[in-house]
Amino acid sequence: MGDTWSALADPTRRAILHLLRHQNRTAGDIAGHFAMTKPSISHHLGILRQAGLVTAQKKGQQVEYALNTTVFQEILGFIAQLTEGEKEA
Amino acid sequence: MGDTWSALADPTRRAILHLLRHQNRTAGDIAGHFAMTKPSISHHLGILRQAGLVTAQKKGQQVEYALNTTVFQEILGFIAQLTEGEKEA
DNA sequence: ACTATATTTAGATAATTTTCTAACTATTAA
């Protein structure tokens, strides 16, 4: 399992996650939103998949990607640790 | 202002933030906790400072670093966007 | 003024990452 933090460090990958916010999308659909080749997007999708941030499911000829938000717990936990015991504005 | 996400992508930098969780610490104190040279830690501190995740204040001969948690809003906002409209476990 | 301590800056090297083109695999359609 790859590192969540470094998967999120790249702006293209964060934009991909944002694209998947409301709908699942095929690899080609996703690639269509970026000024980048398909292999590059495929690489980014692989990293997101390894980090568990997306899941991939083959649908005939295409591969449908979906957001998986459960992984964010790790990040929220880290931030909670650092911000615990603070008062609100 | 440097990028918050990439500042947090490095495990050494996250460990530094964790060290600053309850107390402010000098650069040397921080460096003492890692199997890494002082210049390397100084470099990481610079990146954290640029990202606004820590503040630095000169205290005589030393430099005291403190955690700044306000920057986490950006990250929490991103995650909130992606997780909005989900039910709880 | 010298010496010691704390920290940063500079420059180099090694490792990692991003992106590309070309080639490959799998599925669908003619």
Added chain:
DNA sequence: TTAATAGTTAGAAAATTATCTAAATATAGT
């Protein structure tokens, strides 16, 4: 079975990053 479409894999080049040693700066003490 041949051709077209969707996607991934392989390999290379360019850029970025992490780390080191050596040198520089700033403060404090003798």
